Amino acid sequence: MSRQPRLPWVMNDPLTNRGTAFTAAERDRLGLVGRLPDAVLTLDQQARRAYEQLRRQPDDLASYIHLEQLHDRNEVLYHRLLTDHLAELLPIVYDPTVGEAIKTYSHEYRRPRRVFLSIDRPQDLRRSFEELDLAPDEVDLVVVTDAEQILGIGDWGVHGIQISVGKLAVYTAAAGIDPARCLPVVLDVGTDNETLLNDPLYLGVRHSRARGERYDAFVAAYLDTVSTLYPDALLHFEDFGAGNARRFLEQYGERYRMFNDDMQGTGAITLAAVRSALDVTGVPFREQRVVVFGAGTAGVGIADQLREAMVRDGLEGAEATRRIWLVDRPGLLLDGMDGLRDYQRGYARPREEVENWRADGAGRDGVDLLTVVRNVRPTVLIGTSTVRGAFTRQIVREMAEHVERPVIFPLSNPTEKIEAMPADLLRWTGGKALTTAGIPVDPVEIDGVRHVIGQANNALVYPGLGLGVVVSRAERLTPGMLLAAADAVAGQVDGRTGGGPGAPLLPQVENLRASSAAVAVAVVRAAVGEGVARVVPDDVVQAVQDAMWQPEYGRTPSPPG
Ligand SMILES: NC(=O)C1=CN([C@@H]2O[C@H](COP(=O)(O)OP(=O)(O)OC[C@H]3O[C@@H](n4cnc5c(N)ncnc54)[C@H](O)[C@@H]3O)[C@@H](O)[C@H]2O)C=CC1
Ligand SMILES: CC(=O)C(=O)O
Numbered sequence: 001m002s003r004q005p006r007l008p009w010v011m012n013d014p015l016t017n018r019g020t021a022f023t024a025a026e027r028d029r030l031g032l033v034g035r036l037p038d039a040v041l042t043l044d045q046q047a048r049r050a051y052e053q054l055r056r057q058p059d060d061l062a063s064y065i066h067l068e069q070l071h072d073r074n075e076v077l078y079h080r081l082l083t084d085h086l087a088e089l090l091p092i093v094y095d096p097t098v099g100e101a102i103k104t105y106s107h108e109y110r111r112p113r114r115v116f117l118s119i120d121r122p123q124d125l126r127r128s129f130e131e132l133d134l135a136p137d138e139v140d141l142v143v144v145t146d147a148e149q150i151l152g153i154g155d156w157g158v159h160g161i162q163i164s165v166g167k168l169a170v171y172t173a174a175a176g177i178d179p180a181r182c183l184p185v186v187l188d189v190g191t192d193n194e195t196l197l198n199d200p201l202y203l204g205v206r207h208s209r210a211r212g213e214r215y216d217a218f219v220a221a222y223l224d225t226v227s228t229l230y231p232d233a234l235l236h237f238e239d240f241g242a243g244n245a246r247r248f249l250e251q252y253g254e255r256y257r258m259f260n261d262d263m264q265g266t267g268a269i270t271l272a273a274v275r276s277a278l279d280v281t282g283v284p285f286r287e288q289r290v291v292v293f294g295a296g297t298a299g300v301g302i303a304d305q306l307r308e309a310m311v312r313d314g315l316e317g318a319e320a321t322r323r324i325w326l327v328d329r330p331g332l333l334l335d336g337m338d339g340l341r342d343y344q345r346g347y348a349r350p351r352e353e354v355e356n357w358r359a360d361g362a363g364r365d366g367v368d369l370l371t372v373v374r375n376v377r378p379t380v381l382i383g384t385s386t387v388r389g390a391f392t393r394q395i396v397r398e399m400a401e402h403v404e405r406p407v408i409f410p411l412s413n414p415t416e417k418i419e420a421m422p423a424d425l426l427r428w429t430g431g432k433a434l435t436t437a438g439i440p441v442d443p444v445e446i447d448g449v450r451h452v453i454g455q456a457n458n459a460l461v462y463p464g465l466g467l468g469v470v471v472s473r474a475e476r477l478t479p480g481m482l483l484a485a486a487d488a489v490a491g492q493v494d495g496r497t498g499g500g501p502g503a504p505l506l507p508q509v510e511n512l513r514a515s516s517a518a519v520a521v522a523v524v525r526a527a528v529g530e531g532v533a534r535v536v537p538d539d540v541v542q543a544v545q546d547a548m549w550q551p552e553y554g555r556t557p558s559p560p561g
């Protein structure tokens with residue numbers, strides 16, 4: 001006689017489990033008699049208990065682990081908690097704590113979440129999805145990383161699965177993307193992180209990072225497989241290394257419904273924040289001088305979006321490019337420099353430009369950021385370098401000498417990588433700086449004015465963008481849809497003239513659900529306008545509301561088969 005010692009399927013699957021909220025009738029029907037204590041709790045009561053347990057965790061990493069365990073037990077309850085305490089919990093399940101969690105993944109490992117693809121087992125790629133048993137129309141979103149540049153903390157191999165998980169948690173919490181219709185994926189292609197390779201508990205494939213043809217073929221096979229199996233899904237790329245991110249978007253962006261968050265999402269949120277800042281300064285885009293420190297995936301993605309904004313504001317392409325200066329490890333990027341990456345080349349400055357800067361410190365070893373700021377007199381300074389403290393007091397004061405309201409965005413994540421804390425930027429400029437940061441930071445009081453700092457993190461834009469794609473079933477993600485998303489984010493802010501001194505440049509995380517819905521509406525309209533929508537809702541606002549999944553127990557799950 002066969003025995004079934006395991007818990008019934010319904011409690012093992014976090015998408016169907018309700019724990020103590022199963023009613024007596026459900027317990028009877030689903031084989032749960034005697035499996036649960038007598039009381040039947042409401043979701044509210046469960047959420048209260050879960051929150052109390054969370055509050056007892058000693059630190060952020062412990063809170064992250066606690067929340068992930070809940071995520072693995074009961075998705076509705078997990079998302080209910082996240083939705084109820086969004087501003088408090090986003091920094092735990094996402095940036096910055098997710099960075100800590102990624103570093104310790106092999107040691108803190110409890111349960112796997114979804115799809116691990118090993119470059120050493122390419123024959124398993126298709127099967128790894130097929131055995132999930134999802135129909136072609138049952139997947140809205142697939143977030144994939146190869147973990148080469150996780151946030152600003154570098155190469156973390158298979159640990160990168162948690163950035164895919166974290167990004168998806170935000171999609172659901174912020175924009176109500178149904179968690180049952182999402183897949184987090186890691187392409188485990190090896191790692192160059194020697195700490196991991198030498199750790200006996202490391203869970204990924206134990207060799208250096210595959211590159212070249214083998215790697216490219218694996219990514220191509222991934223794209224072919226997911227787009228065939230799930231033809232409606234948005235294929236989100238996250239935290240690939242500099243170069244690969246852009247290369248894949250350029251190579252495949254026309255063929256697949258693809259989105260690179262670090263380039264396009266970051267570009268869009270930064271554009272929104274600059275737009276809000278310019279509402280305060282009153283100086284148009286075409287007159288900006290932009291210095292980007294850290295010319296990688298995010299930095300050049302931002303440069304591209306700001307350049308486009310200047311073109312829309314009346315400049316020729318070449319004129320707009322001339323208003324952007326990129327600074328990277330060798331200093332200001334100059335024509336003919338050794339090691340210039342192809343995506344940086346278009347922004348490299350003519351060497352003649354810096355000839356007269358020599359006296360200011362532009363030596364043979366390159367032109368450093370201070371010298372660039374002194375000579376360029378930027379109106380906007382962006383940090384995407386991963387270099388903590390790179391925006392020194394001297395550099396910031398120098399910038400503030402030449403411009404009334406310096407716009408300074410230190411965007412590197414997590415906290416240990418930020419170019420300057422907004423509180424310092426405000427102090428050093430007597431409250432004049434218009435600033436945001438990639439991480440959440442507390443308000444700062446300067447001379448009696450309370451400055452609320454918006455979070456310039458792509459999390460403020462990609463959830464709404466994704467929802468817009470889901471609702472419109474757009475064939476592609478177009479530049480017009482990205483621009484609409486940025487405009488919709490900026491439109492949530494009172495242009496500070498309305499908001500008053502110290503008001504944030506971006507919508508507050510507390511309002512993220514409303515803001516994401518507004519972004520989705522704008523994205524659907526843009527998709528329709530550009531002719532890429534496969535669904536054209538009569539009432540876009542209502543269609544977006546209707547599409548937002550709510551963390552509630554719906555119909556009783558029925559047994560499979
Ligand atoms: N706030 C947001 O929404 C986002 C923030 N980021 C942050 O931006 C940072 C960069 O990310 P990615 O662009 O993906 O990485 P990346 O590796 O593509 O780019 C980093 C760039 O900074 C340069 N760099 C490193 N050290 C430098 C130094 N000492 N001086 C000048 N340049 C230096 C590198 O050479 C590289 O070009 C990370 O901290 C990441 O968290 C990235 C995406 C979104
Ligand atoms: C926010 C984000 O995507 C990053 O830091 O990579």
Ligand SMILES: [Mg+2]
Pocket residue numbers: 151238239261262
């Ligand atoms: Mg990223």
